Amino acid sequence: MAKVEIFGGFDVSKKFFDVCVLEAGQQRVRRFSNDLVGLGAVVEWLPGDTQCVMEATGPYYLQLACYLHSHGFAVSVINPLVIRRFCQMRMLRAKTDKADARMIAIYGQGELPALWEPPRQYAVTLQQLDALSEQLQKQQTALRNQLESFEASGMLEQSTRLKLKKLIAHLEKELQQLAKDTDKIMVAYHQDMLANLTTIPGLGKKTATVLIMITGGFSRFSNYKQLSAYVGLSPRIYESGSSVRGKARICKMGMGRIRALLYLCSWSAKRCNQGCQLLYDRLVAKGKSKRLALIAVANKLIKQAFAIATTHTVYDKNYLNNSCF
Numbered sequence: 001m002a003k004v005e006i007f008g009g010f011d012v013s014k015k016f017f018d019v020c021v022l023e024a025g026q027q028r029v030r031r032f033s034n035d036l037v038g039l040g041a042v043v044e045w046l047p048g049d050t051q052c053v054m055e056a057t058g059p060y061y062l063q064l065a066c067y068l069h070s071h072g073f074a075v076s077v078i079n080p081l082v083i084r085r086f087c088q089m090r091m092l093r094a095k096t097d098k099a100d101a102r103m104i105a106i107y108g109q110g111e112l113p114a115l116w117e118p119p120r121q122y123a124v125t126l127q128q129l130d131a132l133s134e135q136l137q138k139q140q141t142a143l144r145n146q147l148e149s150f151e152a153s154g155m156l157e158q159s160t161r162l163k164l165k166k167l168i169a170h171l172e173k174e175l176q177q178l179a180k181d182t183d184k185i186m187v188a189y190h191q192d193m194l195a196n197l198t199t200i201p202g203l204g205k206k207t208a209t210v211l212i213m214i215t216g217g218f219s220r221f222s223n224y225k226q227l228s229a230y231v232g233l234s235p236r237i238y239e240s241g242s243s244v245r246g247k248a249r250i251c252k253m254g255m256g257r258i259r260a261l262l263y264l265c266s267w268s269a270k271r272c273n274q275g276c277q278l279l280y281d282r283l284v285a286k287g288k289s290k291r292l293a294l295i296a297v298a299n300k301l302i303k304q305a306f307a308i309a310t311t312h313t314v315y316d317k318n319y320l321n322n323s324c325f
Contacts, residue, residue, distance in 0.1 A: 004074070004112070006047050009105025010054035011098070012061045017042075020101035021050060022109055029098050034060065039067045046073065051115075053108035055080040066118045076113040079230050083107055119216055122185055126213045129185075133178045134257060140171040182209065190217055192312070199314040200304050202269025202276060207261040211305055214258060224306035231258055233299040259298070266297035274317050276300050 006023045014034065019042060021028045030045060032038035046052070051074040054061050061077065069075045086107045107113070119127075147164045150156040186194050190212050197208035212218070214230075221227040269276040276297045283293040308315060 004049070004051045006050045007105045007108040008046060008050045008052045009101040009103065009108060010052060010061075010064065011100040011104060012054055012057050012064060014060055017054075017064060018098045018101040019046070020098065020105045021046065022102075022105045023047065027102065027105075029101065031098075034064065039064065043068065043071045043073070048072070050074075051076065051108055053078060053104050053113060055083055055104065065116060069116070069118055075116045076108060077116040078104075078107070078113055079232075081232060082229065086111070114222075117220075122189055123213065123216055126182060126185055126209075129178050129182050130210060130213060130257075133175060133182075136171050136175055136178070140168055140175070143168050143171070186212070193217060193309055196308050196312065196314050197305055200269075200301065200308065201273040201315065202265050202271075203301055203305060204261075204265060207258070207265050208305070210258050210261060211302075212309075215309075218306060218309035221306070224303045227306055228299055228302050231262070231302065232256075233259065233262070233295060233302060262298035262301055263294060265301055266294040269301055270294065270297050273297075273301075273304075275304065 009020045011018045016034050018031050032042045052068050053076045056077050065075050270280040280293045280297050
């Protein structure tokens with residue numbers, strides 16, 4: 001593979017994206033509209049051998065990344081947290097979008113990130129179904145809270161109660177259909193992997209499904225540490241530092257949904273998963289907070305899931321001493 005000499009950093013937002021190209025010690029910066037006109041213009045402006053580096057910024061980067069890839073450009077998509085840490089370590093600061101694009105280009109030039117491949121259509125569909133399901137769940141919860149609040153007032157009209165219950169029931173029906181649609185796709189593409197992952201004590205079907213979604217069937221990462229960093233569960237959070245009194249937090253950047261699911265799973269895993277139980281007890285015995293130990297357990301679940309998915313095996317507690325578990 002030829003050595004890459006030209007790097008383009010892309011700072012992407014809803015309406016536009018800024019590009020900084022680094023080549024032979026020189027830089028060029030330009031802004032493009034984030035639409036078909038801008039996409040066409042940027043492929044004409046970029047040198048053909050540019051490695052394009054951008055952050056995974058919600059839904060806004062995907063069209064750009066796919067378009068560049070389809071036109072023969074090498075593309076790398078990076079977790080914003082990774083870029084942020086890179087800049088902090090080098091004391092780089094940005095106050096404008098163009099400066100952000102430059103920092104992303106510097107990251108690409110210095111770290112030579114792995115190349116990105118567009119997700120398959122079924123994977124995009126799964127993610128969209130999951131996002132819609134999450135949104136409907138929030139709406140359903142809001143309606144239930146509203147109903148409870150009205151009932152507590154003691155002045156709720158029967159007609160209003162019926163309307164709220166009807167809306168809640170309708171959302172429940174839609175959620176059940178979304179779950180069926182998701183299951184149908186999972187059976188078609190990842191039935192065995194899902195079955196294997198759910199043998200991990202404490203890891204439920206929903207969490208296993210979302211893990212498969214965000215990893216493209218565990219094909220997007222070469223090791224569990226990359227996945228852990230992508231999710232935002234870094235081991236350094238709970239293994240470094242001398243203070244045991246500080247409040248443990250899960251990083252707010254990255255994949256918030258899967259972090260929340262894994263954290264919920266950690267409560268069960270610390271009781272029924274021997275590897276997780278040993279880790280939890282060891283950290284608590286050292287004086288670490290229980291919340292911090294649960295974050296460690298969530299990361300342990302990622303490690304176990306990655307090992308099982310990539311080796312096509314089921315969970316076996318007899319391999320407790322194996323580094324994978």
